[in-house]
Amino acid sequence: CLRRVDTFLHRGIGTKVVAAQTEAAVKHDSVEKNDGRKSLYAVQAERQEQAERSVLISCYSRIKHNMFLKYLSRHGDIKKHFFYENNGVYAVVEFARQESVASLLEGASIPRVSQESVVPFKSRLLSLRNLDSGESSNRPSSQRAQPQTAPTINDVMQRLSKQESIDQQITQLTEAYQLTEENISLRYLVCSLLKDVAAGYFPECTIKPFGSSVNGFGKLGCDLDMFLDLDGISGQNMKMPTPGLCLEYQLKMGNSERATTQNILSVIGECVEHFAPGCVGLHKILNARCPLVRFAHQPSGFQCDLTANNRVAMKSTELLYLYGELDPRVRLLVFTVRCWARTHGVTSSIPGAWITNFSLTVMVLFFLQKRSPPIIPTLDELRDLAGPADKSVIEGNDCTFVSDFGNIPLHGNTATPGQLLREFFDFYASFPFNKMSICIRKGTEQNKPEVAPLHIQNPFETSLNVSKNVNAAQLQRFTALCQESAWLSCQSQTMMPKSKSEGSNLQHWGLAALLQPSRVAGVKRRKQRAVGRISESLQSVIESLKSGIQQ
Numbered sequence: 001c002l003r004r005v006d007t008f009l010h011r012g013i014g015t016k017v018v019a020a021q022t023e024a025a026v027k028h029d030s031v032e033k034n035d036g037r038k039s040l041y042a043v044q045a046e047r048q049e050q051a052e053r054s055v056l057i058s059c060y061s062r063i064k065h066n067m068f069l070k071y072l073s074r075h076g077d078i079k080k081h082f083f084y085e086n087n088g089v090y091a092v093v094e095f096a097r098q099e100s101v102a103s104l105l106e107g108a109s110i111p112r113v114s115q116e117s118v119v120p121f122k123s124r125l126l127s128l129r130n131l132d133s134g135e136s137s138n139r140p141s142s143q144r145a146q147p148q149t150a151p152t153i154n155d156v157m158q159r160l161s162k163q164e165s166i167d168q169q170i171t172q173l174t175e176a177y178q179l180t181e182e183n184i185s186l187r188y189l190v191c192s193l194l195k196d197v198a199a200g201y202f203p204e205c206t207i208k209p210f211g212s213s214v215n216g217f218g219k220l221g222c223d224l225d226m227f228l229d230l231d232g233i234s235g236q237n238m239k240m241p242t243p244g245l246c247l248e249y250q251l252k253m254g255n256s257e258r259a260t261t262q263n264i265l266s267v268i269g270e271c272v273e274h275f276a277p278g279c280v281g282l283h284k285i286l287n288a289r290c291p292l293v294r295f296a297h298q299p300s301g302f303q304c305d306l307t308a309n310n311r312v313a314m315k316s317t318e319l320l321y322l323y324g325e326l327d328p329r330v331r332l333l334v335f336t337v338r339c340w341a342r343t344h345g346v347t348s349s350i351p352g353a354w355i356t357n358f359s360l361t362v363m364v365l366f367f368l369q370k371r372s373p374p375i376i377p378t379l380d381e382l383r384d385l386a387g388p389a390d391k392s393v394i395e396g397n398d399c400t401f402v403s404d405f406g407n408i409p410l411h412g413n414t415a416t417p418g419q420l421l422r423e424f425f426d427f428y429a430s431f432p433f434n435k436m437s438i439c440i441r442k443g444t445e446q447n448k449p450e451v452a453p454l455h456i457q458n459p460f461e462t463s464l465n466v467s468k469n470v471n472a473a474q475l476q477r478f479t480a481l482c483q484e485s486a487w488l489s490c491q492s493q494t495m496m497p498k499s500k501s502e503g504s505n506l507q508h509w510g511l512a513a514l515l516q517p518s519r520v521a522g523v524k525r526r527k528q529r530a531v532g533r534i535s536e537s538l539q540s541v542i543e544s545l546k547s548g549i550q551q
């Protein structure tokens, strides 16, 4: 029995964390240790707990807020709430106590639907009907429902051109695009609602957000990457088998770790598709390197990717979060470069031969490590600073790095964000991509181990290239755009703030000028996009045929 338990837990669910690190230990590494900054684990634990006490309510648009809140507070004190707009008005309400949610669900009625049969699945997504006449709104202006989408690039460029320095523009751009407090709460709430579905099979599981939703580099509208975490119930922290009863597992699922992950996701995916309110358009993408189910969560407007057994991605998220917390210039530069890349079509929302946001972020980190003196440490330096509680080995890969921010020495580089942006373009305009690989573990370029046009070493699975998908044409476009932006950054005409008196139309200068359509890559880009899209469509047809054959 024990052998089977072990096989299921370590092969089936798939984590081979030989680590001494437990979440409790990392949570304990708390605020004081990190100079007032919280570790990602501490943030996640706090946010998850808040999400458990929250409900999502679809409201009618002219709802009287005071009346609504008074009505809800019959179930207990409300700690926080906000309204947002997404094809209708929704409210996120966080109660002070968990019992209030149970009381609210107890009191909610089940809709009568005469035509269709109803799936009796009670969730924390509710809708409000007939609370008041809705004839007039007494909504205080401070509580207006906020959209959860990013401003348009034209809006942002207008705002940038009104600033007085490039550094101000960079800050303004980051503020315009970064996830808001409300949007982050909504992301944790969607994970928590999904957890309720998965809990039908695994009552003690959690679903955690990872990637840009939580790493500090998320832009409004970015996807919601989720990780079904079964480790809490895996018994992996169990020291010795104890005498007496132990659970019997039946291994019907598959004889490889990957097959088990695929099966778990397939079953949870079915459940999400059929029973989870608000989840639509589910696709199982189980043959990908990292199997996932993708769907849209309509009430929040999030595109969701649910994965399981994806501990390394969680570690990458933690690492990116740590780098972002170490120095404010990291986030400023990553946001700016991501926005620049998106505007010029270097990155895309369609998967293909484009550079991904993740690869681009690693390129920014590498560039910052290469400054003199370095702005951020290498991953090897972070590993050497790690304490025993930080040790983490996942599937044979050393993922250890220090979690205590206070222990990380910085070197006093005082370059401004504007200077760094210019240097970034210079750096990659002449980077020897043909011979060298980008490696944030060592912080120096390494000889390329394979022929891929762009080689960026995966920080934790060091034999892998995170930019394997990028083709020569896309890399060439990136380099050409860096050269053009480096050249523009030296033109005092372009970089000097334009006074409003110079014309009735606001002239784009500085960062706004760098975001304007490129002259060097425009024509080529349109052609390549068209070709890229056709080959992408063919690729996905082939993939779906292949998966059809395999299933």
Ligand code: GTP
Residues within 6 Å of the ligand: 210, 211, 212, 213, 215, 218, 219, 222, 223, 225, 312, 313, 314, 316, 317, 356, 357, 358, 458, 459, 465, 466, 467
């Ligand atoms: P956006 O969704 O584009 O805003 O950025 P993201 O950082 O969330 O990227 P994405 O959704 O593609 O991936 C989610 C997370 O998975 C990333 O933040 C990484 O932690 C991880 N990840 C993505 N691609 C790779 C990869 O090629 N290699 C590794 N090791 N991790 C990856």
Ligand code: MG
Residues within 6 Å of the ligand: 211, 212, 213, 222, 223, 224, 225
């Ligand atoms: Mg993402």
